[in-house]
Amino acid sequence: MQNESQIKVLLNEQKFRLTNERHLLLKLFSESSRMLTPAQLHELALEHQVKIGLTTVYRLLEVLTKTELATPFLIEGVIYYTFCGCNHHHHLVCLSCHQVLETHQSCPTVEVPEDFRVEHHRLDLYGKCSACQHSIEGGESH
Amino acid sequence: MQNESQIKVLLNEQKFRLTNERHLLLKLFSESSRMLTPAQLHELALEHQVKIGLTTVYRLLEVLTKTELATPFLIEGVIYYTFCGCNHHHHLVCLSCHQVLETHQSCPTVEVPEDFRVEHHRLDLYGKCSACQHSIEGGESH
DNA sequence: TTATCTGCAAAAGGTTTGCAACTGA
């Protein structure tokens, strides 16, 4: 997992603890290239013999979102989360398999009314990844 | 409301009907400069003596989202919708009062892996509008 | 040592569905 100690510092700064459960969950979450619903992340944990309650998953995702280590996505009414490491970036999302790629290109410059104070922005590109374009049914699997 | 007949055409194209209820709701929705939750839109309707069921509001928002006449936002775990007219644009969102401004500037160019097919994108800027910067408590009202 | 975290079960909220009556095209 990228910068484990950095993550711990980020959490501790806000009085969050990196418990054993969170450590294991975080590892699975950060190694997944797909965005996951809380239930899917929970299921992933169980598959890897990480016994953990669904409530704990919700609470971890809340903490990660607050520390900007996770980004929520709303796709067709369903909320997914993706792990986000420590640097600002943009997302490339495959709508079939829900894989999320990061692009670290420069941020777009947008003119805004001068009395509007921009605090942050989000740029997401949606489409189909290579694998899903070529699969007969157009993805959904893997 | 902008381009009422255009909207009707868009809806009819997908076999949706512009009923009296939808017509009234759409008018209120499109005239609101804020993003609204389904419950807030429902409440807004009732305030304007538009008697309508909450279920109908949900169903209209579903239809509008499918025809790209509405865009959903996920802010702190809550789902809001904003009316979106007929042209592609980007959003400027005030996190205090939930006002949404549109900017019609050119779309950012992002290099993506050549095997990824981009279908659409979304660029949203978040911050504080003029009124909310200057109000003592930082907004939430109006 | 103590503020924070965990798991469970229960509660709460938001969203969807089934159905009979209605209505736009």
Next chain:
DNA sequence: TCAGTTGCAAACCTTTTGCAGATAA
């Protein structure tokens, strides 16, 4: 005329909460 829409109530699911026991710092 009839496919699509409406309102209501019930069903559904996701998310949150309370609490007693555990644990990181």
